Amino acid sequence: MQSAPLASSVGAASGDSVVSPLLPSCGGPRRNLFRFFASSRSESSLGAADGTKAAEKAPSAEASGDGAAGGGDVYRRLVSGTEGEKDFRVLLSKKSGERLSPWHDIPLFPNGRDARPLLFNMVVEIPKNTRRKMEMQLRLPFTPIMQDLKKDGSLREYASTLYWNYGAFPQTWEDPREPGGREVFHARGDGDPLDVVEIGSEVLPVGGVVPVKVLGALAMIDGGELDWKVLAIREGDPLFSQLNSVADVERLCRGVVPGIREWFRWYKLPTDNVVNQFGHDEAALPAADAERVVYRAHEHYLRLLSEEHEGEVEEGEAVRKEDEKESHRQEARGRNVAVYIETKERPPATGEAPADARQRETETKAGEKGEHVRKQKLWLP
Amino acid sequence: MQSAPLASSVGAASGDSVVSPLLPSCGGPRRNLFRFFASSRSESSLGAADGTKAAEKAPSAEASGDGAAGGGDVYRRLVSGTEGEKDFRVLLSKKSGERLSPWHDIPLFPNGRDARPLLFNMVVEIPKNTRRKMEMQLRLPFTPIMQDLKKDGSLREYASTLYWNYGAFPQTWEDPREPGGREVFHARGDGDPLDVVEIGSEVLPVGGVVPVKVLGALAMIDGGELDWKVLAIREGDPLFSQLNSVADVERLCRGVVPGIREWFRWYKLPTDNVVNQFGHDEAALPAADAERVVYRAHEHYLRLLSEEHEGEVEEGEAVRKEDEKESHRQEARGRNVAVYIETKERPPATGEAPADARQRETETKAGEKGEHVRKQKLWLP
Numbered sequence: 001m002q003s004a005p006l007a008s009s010v011g012a013a014s015g016d017s018v019v020s021p022l023l024p025s026c027g028g029p030r031r032n033l034f035r036f037f038a039s040s041r042s043e044s045s046l047g048a049a050d051g052t053k054a055a056e057k058a059p060s061a062e063a064s065g066d067g068a069a070g071g072g073d074v075y076r077r078l079v080s081g082t083e084g085e086k087d088f089r090v091l092l093s094k095k096s097g098e099r100l101s102p103w104h105d106i107p108l109f110p111n112g113r114d115a116r117p118l119l120f121n122m123v124v125e126i127p128k129n130t131r132r133k134m135e136m137q138l139r140l141p142f143t144p145i146m147q148d149l150k151k152d153g154s155l156r157e158y159a160s161t162l163y164w165n166y167g168a169f170p171q172t173w174e175d176p177r178e179p180g181g182r183e184v185f186h187a188r189g190d191g192d193p194l195d196v197v198e199i200g201s202e203v204l205p206v207g208g209v210v211p212v213k214v215l216g217a218l219a220m221i222d223g224g225e226l227d228w229k230v231l232a233i234r235e236g237d238p239l240f241s242q243l244n245s246v247a248d249v250e251r252l253c254r255g256v257v258p259g260i261r262e263w264f265r266w267y268k269l270p271t272d273n274v275v276n277q278f279g280h281d282e283a284a285l286p287a288a289d290a291e292r293v294v295y296r297a298h299e300h301y302l303r304l305l306s307e308e309h310e311g312e313v314e315e316g317e318a319v320r321k322e323d324e325k326e327s328h329r330q331e332a333r334g335r336n337v338a339v340y341i342e343t344k345e346r347p348p349a350t351g352e353a354p355a356d357a358r359q360r361e362t363e364t365k366a367g368e369k370g371e372h373v374r375k376q377k378l379w380l381p
Numbered sequence: 382m383q384s385a386p387l388a389s390s391v392g393a394a395s396g397d398s399v400v401s402p403l404l405p406s407c408g409g410p411r412r413n414l415f416r417f418f419a420s421s422r423s424e425s426s427l428g429a430a431d432g433t434k435a436a437e438k439a440p441s442a443e444a445s446g447d448g449a450a451g452g453g454d455v456y457r458r459l460v461s462g463t464e465g466e467k468d469f470r471v472l473l474s475k476k477s478g479e480r481l482s483p484w485h486d487i488p489l490f491p492n493g494r495d496a497r498p499l500l501f502n503m504v505v506e507i508p509k510n511t512r513r514k515m516e517m518q519l520r521l522p523f524t525p526i527m528q529d530l531k532k533d534g535s536l537r538e539y540a541s542t543l544y545w546n547y548g549a550f551p552q553t554w555e556d557p558r559e560p561g562g563r564e565v566f567h568a569r570g571d572g573d574p575l576d577v578v579e580i581g582s583e584v585l586p587v588g589g590v591v592p593v594k595v596l597g598a599l600a601m602i603d604g605g606e607l608d609w610k611v612l613a614i615r616e617g618d619p620l621f622s623q624l625n626s627v628a629d630v631e632r633l634c635r636g637v638v639p640g641i642r643e644w645f646r647w648y649k650l651p652t653d654n655v656v657n658q659f660g661h662d663e664a665a666l667p668a669a670d671a672e673r674v675v676y677r678a679h680e681h682y683l684r685l686l687s688e689e690h691e692g693e694v695e696e697g698e699a700v701r702k703e704d705e706k707e708s709h710r711q712e713a714r715g716r717n718v719a720v721y722i723e724t725k726e727r728p729p730a731t732g733e734a735p736a737d738a739r740q741r742e743t744e745t746k747a748g749e750k751g752e753h754v755r756k757q758k759l760w761l762p
Contacts (some may be wrong), residue, residue: 129651160541161651255646262643265636270510270542
């Protein structure tokens with residue numbers, strides 16, 4: 001119980017203020033990491049497949065990874081289309097120019113499993129302080145990062161601006177066939193790569209590949225699906241060496257842990273009328289447990305790759321021409337598969353055919369015994 | 382320290398889920414209170430003063446206040462212009478049609494000071510689940526609620542959607558000449574009416590006047606100014622009788638108190654690169670203390686009215702023609718005054734002349750002894 005400041009000290013000089021100065025990271029100075037990326041325009045066939053002018057579509061390549069000590073490989077961002085429009089897409093490439101999938105072709109461990117501090121690669125999807133819902137498109141060839149679409153075909157933005165960099169760990173997958181324990185209400189994985197929230201001060205670019213140190217994890221539950229949010233700090237951030245635990249974040253970056261939790265609790269209220277929940281009594285799990293969450297999602301990913309799956313996507317599927325051609329060209333490397341998941345959920349009401357291959361990544365239909373079977377389509381190497 | 386759910390109970394049936402159902406209020410069902418307001422179109426001269434067609438500008442009048450037991454007077458909303466555009470403005474009126482200022486002409490206590498439960502009137506500025514920064518324009522005649530403008534003259538939206546109804550207590554003012562105590566870092570009032578966050582399930586309309594019960598208060602500090610956020614619940618909400626304290630909110634509406642605190646901590650990061658702070662060690666003050674915060678802001682308001690002020694705003698001020706005419710017509714009732722505040726703050730860099738009278742409500746210039754004097758312009762009855 002605290003007393004209200006009703007007996008105000010009228011005579012106090014305003015110079016007496018004890019408001020603490022803003023910390024150097026954790027939301028402080030807003031610098032943009034784009035300037036750390038060597039930028040060069042290079043022409044390739046990607047993005048010109050739909051017949052538009054090559055000049056409009058020529059993807060630009062920028063080196064990603066800032067070459068900090070032990071910072072792992074350098075990747076180039078292959079950008080095509082116009083940011084904020086439907087044709088915008090980001091892939092990665094090696095210096096040789098070979099195209100890389102941000103999900104499949106970036107190693108999870110930039111310096112190996114035994115490096116200390118242990119680092120993981122993060123693929124940036126949504127830069128800090130933006131609202132566009134950029135996401136790896138798991139069913140498209142090379143899983144490019146593109147802006148999500150709403151059911152009506154328009155581009156999806158979050159109701160609220162994300163105050164931190166957001167992305168995914170490559171080569172991870174939260175298996176939707178695997179229910180969790182009681183502490184996460186037995187929720188199953190959401191069928192996506194594992195999400196990561198990077199709390200550093202820099203604005204990271206879409207498609208950036210940055211080595212991060214894991215600090216904790218929140219067990220978000222969204223519509224009965226488990227959707228971990230792993231908290232991490234970028235190698236090279238001014239606070240990198242000082243942040244090693246949830247307690248460090250709470251001490252040096254006050255408000256960041258509850259800020260992230262509350263952002264993810266509320267962001268779907270205006271659009272979906274739901275308030276998300278959290279397992280583990282809403283606590284942020286310690287760093288060691290969070291690392292195990294990453295390991296497990298990596299194991300789920302490796303198991304997914306090793307399994308036998310139903311082959312090429314059916315004919316008649318509303319795949320965009322561009323993507324069909326792309327898929328055809330890359331046949332030797334990739335395969336479109338479907339993963340079947342038994343679920344209690346009801347199928348969504350059938351609507352119009354989706355206008356874009358990004359939509360309807362999953363579909364649900366009635367199974368044999370009144371259960372439903374959800375089909376998730378994925379592009380695997 | 383908690384263990385991660387790494388040993389998942391693979392066999393658990395998904396029907397075993399213990400995810401708690403969404404509560405009936407606190408972000409649950411999204412109903413819109415607009416339908417509770419009898420709507421009628423009535424023509425008046427307001428809004429047609431700038432020469433546009435009267436048909437476009439005719440304000441509509443809707444009865445506000447939902448007539449719940451003890452719910453106080455009924456006010457009509459006088460709406461003119463187009464929502465989401467610069468000409469949109471909301472005033473209030475009595476049934477007789479007499480125009481009312483939402484700041485000055487609505488009583489703070491709908492049922493008097495001695496009613497139990499004690500209720501305060503709230504004037505809604507920003508409906509739940511919206512992003513437009515609607516605010517009472519304190520220097521314009523009758524202080525209409527309009528959308529704020531940015532420095533470049535464009536309409537201001539928050540970076541994030543507000544998940545709760547937001548507004549102000551009428552006849553309150555946070556005196557910018559009055560420094561607070563040590564527990565709020567000696568911050569001074571922000572020169573605005575006292576803010577209130579209504580946590581009920583209904584979406585309330587711009588200009589709605591709703592009796593609320595005060596539940597707690599957060600001492601937000603923004604740029605060295607004290608800007609209380611009082612938490613309240615609308616009379617008539619399904620949870621009204623069950624919510625009487627911060628503890629009740631934490632028990633029945635998990636996430637609402639931290640959700641509000643984190644929203645206000647972070648919302649200015651993308652646009653202003655600042656993270657707000659909170660006095661009282663970030664705690665939500667108990668209801669009784671929060672009521673005293675309201676009382677004190679009411680006293681500050683009454684003192685403001687009783688003081689002598691510098692008179693009519695200077696000639697040459699960039700007041701919109703519409704507002705000048707309005708001001709002239711209403712001279713008998715209102716007066717434009719300026720309140721001078723000594724401050725340590727530096728004056729902002731001089732820029733272009735503001736395009737709209739909403740802008741530059743305050744201005745700062747150097748005083749005698751190196752201090753600065755801030756001038757706040759207000760329309761008082």
